[in-house]
Amino acid sequence: MSTPTAAETFIPLDDLDPATPGDPFTRLRYSYGQLLGAEDFTTEQRYFLLRSRLHNAALHGFGTVWGLKVGSQENETTLTLTCDTGLAIDPLGREVYVPQKVCLDITGLATTRFWADLAAPPPAPGVEVTGDNPRRRVYVVLRYRACLTEQVPAITQPCAGQDAGLAPSRVQDGYRLCLEAAPPDLTGLPVRDITTRVNPPADFRTRLLEHIINPDTPPPARLWSGADDAPLLLAVLDLEPVGNPVERVKLFGTIDNSVRALLPAVQTVADLALGIRLEAAGAPSPFQxxxxxxxxxxxxxxxxxxxxxxxxxxxxxxxxxxxxxxxxxxxxxxxxxxxxxxxxxxxxxxxxxxxxxxxxxxxxxxxxxxxxxxxxxxxxxxxxxxxxxxxxxxxxxxxxxxxxxxxxxxxx
CATH class of the missing domain: 2.60.40 (Immunoglobulin-like)
Known part of the structure; x- marks a missing residue:
């Protein structure tokens, strides 16, 4: 039996995003002899960073750009979840990059406090479930995480502690792969879904107009206000306890990667819409x-x-x-x-x-x-x-x- 994993491992981090709060509509104006401080350079970075996020969220949306397939490695004694390398954009427009394959040992998940938070999977259509269902459903979620790194000497205030002489000099954009008991709640995030419109008009332009000017759309200020929780659902899986008393879990059925939001490249969308690969310059022309x-x-x-x-x-x-x-x-x-x-x-x-x-x-x-x-x-x-x-x-x-x-x- 593997070492049980602490429940805290599956609790999402509450790290703050160093880029927020900020203002993507105010930038520095320089003048000769102007004195600049750390806050001025931070404002300069935030202007471009937050505008990039606004562009991503408003004009592209969110979801998996490529990769990030969730799989498993299982034998008679262990169960490990894997997540391939890949890129995604979360609902706040932040790029989330996973540079290498991630492995998460969940063999002992049923022996943690987290197991009690999990609910049984819904029954299949037309199937009647009798008695208690021992299986539990788990949601694999990806989150943006920013880390402060590379400590360097810093000017300190008088009487400051010994550790105050160092300050992080870099912000590392990272990620957090989590297991959760419920799918992400995107309420309040600036997410727009045209498919949710009730009785949309048949005319395409009118339908698009109503979607764009919809007053119920969450305000985009959430993108830079500092509310940084915007999880991305990657996959859903069902687990079954093994042993009496329970010693480990095993995978029931297959991992469902189809539940995630997809964010294909514009090139891909054009290829699908037109039915032909849009060839780059220098590629052979069609025979016409x-x-x-x-x-x-x-x-x-x-x-x-x-x-x-x-x-x-x-x-x-x-x-x-x-x-x-x-x-x-x-x-x-x-x-x-x-x-x-x-x-x-x-x-x-x-x-x-x-x-x-x-x-x-x-x-x-x-x-x-x-x-x-x-x-x-x-x-x-x-x-x-x-x-x-x-x-x-x-x-x-x-x-x-x-x-x-x-x-x-x-x-x-």
């Missing part, structure tokens, strides 16, 4: 068609017309079938599009050259359609299908037809 140029034939080709298509990458000649490309002209007399026979299609390093056996009328609308889907989809030299026209957002590996319109001729 972008420019259509047409011209009338001359001399021996006076009875023909020519159309050039520019693509982002060379296309595979073998992928061009009889129906891969269609050319249409708009018939003013019948007010409808009419197909035009293609006499030749020649791929090149920059695109595709088409020849049609028809004199297209100057000023007439023309349309060229290229297949990115089906049995005659156009492929690039790497085997990727045509992904529509330039500017379209298409998931990688997805083909899409492209239709380009122009007024003939588009070149001299």
């Amino acid at each position: 068609v972008g420019k259509l140029q047409s011209r009338a034939g001359e001399g021996a080709d006076a009875a023909r017309s020519f159309i050039d298509l520019i693509t982002t990458r060379p296309l595979m000649p073998a992928s061009l079938g009889p129906g891969s490309v269609r050319v249409l002209r708009f018939d003013e007399a019948n007010q409808k599009w009419q197909p035009v026979a293609i006499a030749g299609q020649t791929p090149s390093a920059t695109g595709l050259a088409l020849v049609v056996d028809e004199v297209l009328q100057a000023g007439a609308p023309i349309q060229v359609c290229l297949l990115g889907t089906g049995a005659e989809a156009i492929l690039d030299m790497g085997g990727q299908p045509l992904a529509g026209a330039i500017g379209e957002v298409v998931p990688p590996g997805t083909g899409r037809d492209a239709c380009l319109f122009a007024i003939h001729p588009t070149t001299a």
Whole structure:
């Protein structure tokens, strides 16, 4: 049996945040010969630090940015909780960084006073529980913690004690991983949740407007007022006592990491919304068609017309079938599009050259359609299908037809 863990281990710390209270809207104004003291430099730091927190909380929200997965290591005699390295932002906009994997031995948790504070997990839907449930639910919570470090000699007041000659010279942003008997209560924190609006209007802008101007939103002053308790829920787990009398606990079921708030990067949100990875500069462009140029034939080709298509990458000649490309002209007399026979299609390093056996009328609308889907989809030299026209957002590996319109001729 492992050594029982003291109940105080699981009590959240009440350390004060050195950055609060403060004012994110007042900064120093310097003048020649101005005398500056420690409080002036502290004010300077607080201005930028608290404004950064205001930005985080108001414009991004709170939750896990990456990592911080809660797991377990269990055998017949011990149970250890683990938390991976990661980053989070708490409801007060503070970054909480866990630089290395954390291990917490909870084998003897049932022998501590903390066990008496825990409640049984709620029964599963449709399951009737009879008798006392010995299992207990525990909440894994992450908190911001600031520590004063690196003592240095300091000027002391007369008659000060021996230890007064030293003062901490650094503030270390840290963390505290806690086990708690109840989920965090975010009441009073400047947290805004648009999903809690009752009977929201269907119009998106109106719904967003009502959410932003909602007078019931907690004031942002909590961010810099000094009320520094803003825990982040990471996971929920159920424990079961072992032995009579109880000697240790074991994990019942699996650890639920899905209960936490998530704070994905803007890049990730854009990728999800658009369905495609937003590529960085220099990344390969998608295989798309972008420019259509047409011209009338001359001399021996006076009875023909020519159309050039520019693509982002060379296309595979073998992928061009009889129906891969269609050319249409708009018939003013019948007010409808009419197909035009293609006499030749020649791929090149920059695109595709088409020849049609028809004199297209100057000023007439023309349309060229290229297949990115089906049995005659156009492929690039790497085997990727045509992904529509330039500017379209298409998931990688997805083909899409492209239709380009122009007024003939588009070149001299």
